Amino acid sequence: MSRKPLITALAFGSATLAGGASLDFDPAQYSEKTATVNGETITYRAYENIPYVANPVDAAHQTINIYIPAAYYNGGSINGYTAATAPIYLPNQIGGYMPASAGVPGASGFGPKKEGADAMQTALAKGYIVASPGARGRISADGKAPAAIIDLKAAVRYLKHNDANMAGDAGKIISNGTSAGGALSILLGASSNAPDYDAALKTLGAAEAPDDIYAVSAYCPISILDHADSAYEWEFHGVNDYEKIDARQVDYHVERQLQKGTLSAAEQQTSADLKAQFPAYLNSLNLKNTDGTPLTLDADGNGSFRDAIAAYLGKSAETALKNGQTTVAQLAADHPWLTLDGDRVTTVDFAAYAKTIGRQKTPPAFDALDLSSGENQLFGSASEDKRHFTAYSQAHSSVAGAGMADDATIKQMNPLHYISDKTAPQHWRIRVGTADSDTSHAIAVILASKLANSGKTVDLAMPWQVPHSGDYDLDELFAWMDNVVKNSQP
Ligand code: DHB
Numbered sequence: 001m002s003r004k005p006l007i008t009a010l011a012f013g014s015a016t017l018a019g020g021a022s023l024d025f026d027p028a029q030y031s032e033k034t035a036t037v038n039g040e041t042i043t044y045r046a047y048e049n050i051p052y053v054a055n056p057v058d059a060a061h062q063t064i065n066i067y068i069p070a071a072y073y074n075g076g077s078i079n080g081y082t083a084a085t086a087p088i089y090l091p092n093q094i095g096g097y098m099p100a101s102a103g104v105p106g107a108s109g110f111g112p113k114k115e116g117a118d119a120m121q122t123a124l125a126k127g128y129i130v131a132s133p134g135a136r137g138r139i140s141a142d143g144k145a146p147a148a149i150i151d152l153k154a155a156v157r158y159l160k161h162n163d164a165n166m167a168g169d170a171g172k173i174i175s176n177g178t179s180a181g182g183a184l185s186i187l188l189g190a191s192s193n194a195p196d197y198d199a200a201l202k203t204l205g206a207a208e209a210p211d212d213i214y215a216v217s218a219y220c221p222i223s224i225l226d227h228a229d230s231a232y233e234w235e236f237h238g239v240n241d242y243e244k245i246d247a248r249q250v251d252y253h254v255e256r257q258l259q260k261g262t263l264s265a266a267e268q269q270t271s272a273d274l275k276a277q278f279p280a281y282l283n284s285l286n287l288k289n290t291d292g293t294p295l296t297l298d299a300d301g302n303g304s305f306r307d308a309i310a311a312y313l314g315k316s317a318e319t320a321l322k323n324g325q326t327t328v329a330q331l332a333a334d335h336p337w338l339t340l341d342g343d344r345v346t347t348v349d350f351a352a353y354a355k356t357i358g359r360q361k362t363p364p365a366f367d368a369l370d371l372s373s374g375e376n377q378l379f380g381s382a383s384e385d386k387r388h389f390t391a392y393s394q395a396h397s398s399v400a401g402a403g404m405a406d407d408a409t410i411k412q413m414n415p416l417h418y419i420s421d422k423t424a425p426q427h428w429r430i431r432v433g434t435a436d437s438d439t440s441h442a443i444a445v446i447l448a449s450k451l452a453n454s455g456k457t458v459d460l461a462m463p464w465q466v467p468h469s470g471d472y473d474l475d476e477l478f479a480w481m482d483n484v485v486k487n488s489q490p
Pocket of ligand 1: 097178180181222374438
């Protein structure tokens with residue numbers, strides 16, 4: 001709840017478009033729930049299945065669940081936060097660019113169910129308001145790009161619109177997501193208040209409010225989709241055996257099924273073509289390292305940008321040694337891509353690293369020539385379920401008459417177009433594990449560099465041996481959140 005007087009809400013009247021549902025938060029519509037976090041019982045109010053747009057087109061997914069610690073209704077404080085100051089934790093549940101339901105404490109997150117409290121329960125125990133939006137996804141005609149980002153922005157607008165009569169500070173919204181959800185978390189921050197999305201938000205009857213957020217957390221973002229194919233081959237060219245996710249799997253919240261194979265000669269040629277595209281693209285971004293030196297690649301794909309990724313990998317191994325997660329002997333036996341001097345990493349062989357972690361996608365990794373990828377479906381339209389979204393795959397398509405997504409949509413899905421020194425969130429945390437081969441490690445480093453070069457504060461790390469997953473370091477995640485809320489200048 002900000003210091004804004006209730007009278008502002010009255011002055012604007014209720015936020016509805018003609019014929020639409022009310023977008024005014026009703027504090028009386030809740031049920032009381034409890035969770036056990038670290039042996040302690042916490043009580044919270046659950047406001048569930050709230051439509052966040054006046055004119056939903058997918059009523060099952062365009063809803064938000066909001067959870068508020070009960071202590072805030074008795075003047076209490078938790079972790080230094082009160083009803084007026086509590087930050088709002090905004091975890092989306094999007095995986096695979098599929099439709100996502102609003103998250104529920106105790107049932108959120110990805111992969112096999114972990115022991116202990118999940119991120120939403122942990123957030124409540126630490127005094128955060130939890131607001132988890134659902135969003136449309138690629139399998140429905142109205143869920144094509146950019147539907148999911150429009151939905152997340154509409155959810156933020158709902159929270160801002162209701163700031164005066166809801167506990168929590170809508171000036172302190174912190175987004176979180178994993179994989180496709182991580183990419184959308186980054187895009188949500190990057191595109192804060194960007195006019196490109198206004199028309200779609202208006203059509204849905206989103207609340208008349210801004211959609212900037214305060215901070216962004218993202219795990220293994222499947223982002224920069226229109227250049228992810230060349231980034232992938234830059235990392236994995238020469239690795240011809242793969243273990244690919246079974247394309248028939250549509251639920252990204254469960255353990256994955258993998259299919260083994262080896263690239264054909266034609267696929268190896270595609271890999272070479274795409275790898276060759278990457279240096280020119282990377283150089284066009286004009287990125288700089290934290291010390292101001294340019295991040296570049298030569299025509300063979302070698303250079304300071306690759307060295308920067310190698311440095312993250314080396315640091316990851318050193319941290320793992322320090323934490324007792326591995327030993328020098330284990331590294332020597334299982335990770336021949338690392339050279340050590342005592343417990344210091346001296347060299348990282350990037351090509352050998354890619355071989356060790358293994359390829360998980362066939363080229364092109366995202367814009368498949370036969371339109372078989374999830375991303376092809378994401379970039380489809382209401383009349384054409386799957387389309388291309390890169391010039392290379394459109395030109396080499398194996399599907400007669402395959403269409404191409406329009407430039408405006410492709411732009412709306414790529415956060416790089418929106419990151420500048422004016423980008424609203426100051427604080428960014430990105431994690432991608434060293435054992436993750438769902439997309440190139442270049443993606444996270446491009447995002448982090450672009451953000452840092454735009455004056456943002458970025459915390460990027462590559463946790464040792466962590467596969468494609470999220471929310472695995474909740475203590476560190478919430479320590480980061482508390483720090484960016486409590487210790488940053490207004
Ligand atoms: C996800 C994983 C992928 O490999 C991909 O291409 C898109 C999304 C996911 O887990 O969300």
